[in-house]
Amino acid sequence: MPNTAVEYLHVVAAVIRGNDGRILLAQRPTHQHQGGKWEFPGGKVESGETPLQGLSRELHEELGINVQQAHPLIKVRYVYPERAVLLDVWEVIAFSGVAHGREGQLVAWYTAEQLPTLEFPPANYPIITAARLPERCLITPEPHNTAEFLHQLEQRLHAGIRLVVFRAKSLAADDYVALAREVIALAHEFEAKVVLNSPPIPIAEADGLHLTSSQLWHTPRRAGQWLSASCHDGRELQRAAEIGVDFALLSPVLPTLSHPGAAHLGWAAFAAAVEDVNFPVYALGGMENSHVATARLNGGQGIAAIRSVWDGV
Numbered sequence: 001m002p003n004t005a006v007e008y009l010h011v012v013a014a015v016i017r018g019n020d021g022r023i024l025l026a027q028r029p030t031h032q033h034q035g036g037k038w039e040f041p042g043g044k045v046e047s048g049e050t051p052l053q054g055l056s057r058e059l060h061e062e063l064g065i066n067v068q069q070a071h072p073l074i075k076v077r078y079v080y081p082e083r084a085v086l087l088d089v090w091e092v093i094a095f096s097g098v099a100h101g102r103e104g105q106l107v108a109w110y111t112a113e114q115l116p117t118l119e120f121p122p123a124n125y126p127i128i129t130a131a132r133l134p135e136r137c138l139i140t141p142e143p144h145n146t147a148e149f150l151h152q153l154e155q156r157l158h159a160g161i162r163l164v165v166f167r168a169k170s171l172a173a174d175d176y177v178a179l180a181r182e183v184i185a186l187a188h189e190f191e192a193k194v195v196l197n198s199p200p201i202p203i204a205e206a207d208g209l210h211l212t213s214s215q216l217w218h219t220p221r222r223a224g225q226w227l228s229a230s231c232h233d234g235r236e237l238q239r240a241a242e243i244g245v246d247f248a249l250l251s252p253v254l255p256t257l258s259h260p261g262a263a264h265l266g267w268a269a270f271a272a273a274v275e276d277v278n279f280p281v282y283a284l285g286g287m288e289n290s291h292v293a294t295a296r297l298n299g300g301q302g303i304a305a306i307r308s309v310w311d312g313v
């Protein structure tokens with residue numbers, strides 16, 4: 001929960017993607033706060049500016065580029081001993097001009113997977129996670145026929161799915177582990193990530209462990225992998241923050257076909273809950289591919305779905 005007694009300095013920063021998907025970083029001048037570390041370029045919003053105006057000005061001043069297309073990615077609050085910052089991070093997907101360090105700073109392009117190896121200010125950890133995560137998350141439907149399931153999954157990977165929550169409640173422990181290994185091997189051929197929903201035994205090759213909301217209340221094991229969770233309200237999202245999850249799914253945001261009359265959060269409650277945590281959150285429940293932009297405007301990482309992502313790619 002953000003500390004409302006603290007005044008946060010509003011900073012805009014950019015995850016700038018080049019045509020090859022790499023991300024542009026700059027090195028903070030040594031005399032600055034957090035000097036010498038890599039940063040997502042940006043700076044303080046000035047009075048009277050919208051965040052996007054501030055971002056466009058900063059990127060022009062620091063890198064000599066003009067932002068053409070950008071959307072919100074994540075907001076992170078962090079309290080340093082010297083100051084508290086609200087890092088308002090945008091993803092820039094189109095710009096004109098050739099990026100260069102106009103203030104003498106070193107700039108360089110890195111792949112998203114290289115980011116964890118670099119030294120950033122401590123506030124940046126969730127931004128790196130957000131930069132590594134795609135805008136759509138596939139939750140697998142129950143695998144009734146293994147060969148058919150893997151064939152369908154491969155098609156989704158071909159169509160661009162890069163994050164899979166592998167869920168298979170109907171399988172016995174041995175069968176789950178065997179199929180999980182195949183799912184992971186296949187996904188990794190596409191550089192996609194797989195988080196496992198309640199594996200009966202830890203699987204080292206997995207990219208993460210995904211907790212159900214009831215598992216949030218036990219202390220989870222961490223195995224150098226991502227930890228993610230399913231949450232259904234702000235309280236569960238706060239609990240996920242306490243145990244240090246890397247990202248979460250929040251549901252149901254909209255009415256679903258499976259539970260048409262059930263209560264749902266709506267976008268305003270989704271946005272309010274997401275605003276209070278510092279990690280990427282996917283909207284789940286009634287999501288179609290067309291909701292990605294809405295999810296992002298409401299502070300989310302994107303959408304998670306079973307049916308529409310499985311059937312609709």
Ligand SMILES: Nc1nc2c([nH]c(=O)n2[C@H]2C[C@H](O)[C@@H](COP(=O)(O)OP(=O)(O)OP(=O)(O)O)O2)c(=O)[nH]1
Binds near residue numbers: 122
């Ligand atoms: N731009 C940027 N700032 C970051 C990142 N991570 C992080 O903790 N910060 C902090 C460091 C600073 O306290 C603050 C940004 O302020 P700044 O000093 O760079 O702002 P500015 O570009 O307007 O610089 P200046 O004109 O005041 O020198 O946010 C990041 O990835 N990018």
Ligand SMILES: [Mg+2]
Binds near residue numbers: 041042043044062
């Ligand atoms: Mg700056």
